[in-house]
Amino acid sequence: MVVVVRRGELTDRAWARIEPLLPVTDGRGRPWRGHRQVIDGILWRLRTGAPWRDVPERYGPWQTCYERFTRWQQDGTWARLLEEMQVKDDSLGQVEFTVSIDSTIARAHQHAAGARKKGTTARQSTPGNPKPGQALGRSRGGLTTKLHLLVEARGLPLVLHLTGGNVVDCTAFHDVMAKLRIRRPNGGRPRTRPGILIGDKGYSSRTIRLDLRRRGIKAVIPERRDQIANRKRKGSRGGxxxxxxxxxxxxxxxVERCIGKLKQWRAIATRFDKLASRYLAGVTIASLMLWLRQAELSDTL
Known part of the structure; x- marks a missing residue:
């Protein structure tokens, strides 16, 4: 059977990499609809930003695409797929631990409002979910979500973290760094300490610099003008x-280029999901596709 691959769908090489990692049964004894067809439907929705009900029939019932997307978000399957790609490349020595950190704002569509604030939906925390809360905040752009990224030396995302759009970058720094854990394939302590961290002036704070120095991480962060002026004003006491x-x-x-690639997915550039966990799952899938694309490029070299 010849599979016709449309633009944005899984290629044969990408499918061969993730197929062995996918769940075999749905946990209820019922056979799955073909994973590849459903994943292509999920990718179509993320790429276009269309409502789930508008997923084309060639991908099967839209309810199946939505259910697979949400179930794998809840049980951590999407996060596990991304982790496996990172672990494999790291085991081959392809992940260089010179990391860059930054954030980007996503405007929340009116459909993103109205999520439950009480009960298990907003409170439960699983491997695929962020902390309680829906990562929405008021900023100049209105209701927004901020995506914090940590990327490696090839521009591939290592860490994804969500906050409200009104959160200052430096205040989320420690939460982002705490999520950096590249598991060793044969056991042992995971990799959590990069050699170099590159950040813009938004991360120039005494607390961040002291923490990086304590951990033996080289900080490549320019000082803000007010910090330079304060040091000069103090003279020799300024250090x-x-x-x-x-x-x-x-x-x-x-990291800027990585953000640009992620925002080519319209459901990421604009947040349509009510739940932060759903939006984070979409960003995780887009990040997974970047890793798969890099793997294909490496195979052709």
Missing amino acids: RPHAFDALTYKHRNL
Whole structure:
């Protein structure tokens, strides 16, 4: 049987990588509808930002696509697939631990409002879910969500973290770094400490610099103008300027490019999901596709 691959769908190479990692049964004894067809339907919805009811019939019933998307979000399947791609590349020595950190804002559509604030839906926490709360905040753009990213030296996302759009970048820094855990395939302690961390002026704080120094991580973060002025005003009591590697800082564009690639998915550029866990699952799937695309490029070299 010849499978016709449309734009944005899983290629044969990508499917061969994730097929062995997918659940075999649905846990209720009923056979699954073909995983590849349903995943392609989920990708179509994320790429277009259309309502689930508008998923084309060629991908099967839209209810099946939505149910598979939500069930695998709840049991952590999407997060596990992304983790497996990271672990495999790391075991092959392809993940360089020079990481860049940044964030981006996603405007929340009116359909994203109205999620339950009480009960298990808002409170439960699973491997695929963020902390309680729906990661919505008021900012200049209205109701927004902020996506915090940590990417490796090839511009592939290692950590995804959601907050409200009104949260300052530096206040979410420790939560983002705490999620950096690349599991070892043969056991042992996971990789949690990069060699170099690149960030913009929004991460220039005394607390962050001291934490990175304590952990032996080189900080490539420029100082803000007010910090420079305060140090000069204090004279000798202001201390020495922080070391700054301008050449390494040029690689910060990798996280900006990663954000640009993720926002090509319309359901990520604009948040339509009521629940933060659903939106995070969509970002996880888009990140998974970036890793699969990089794996295909590596195979052709």
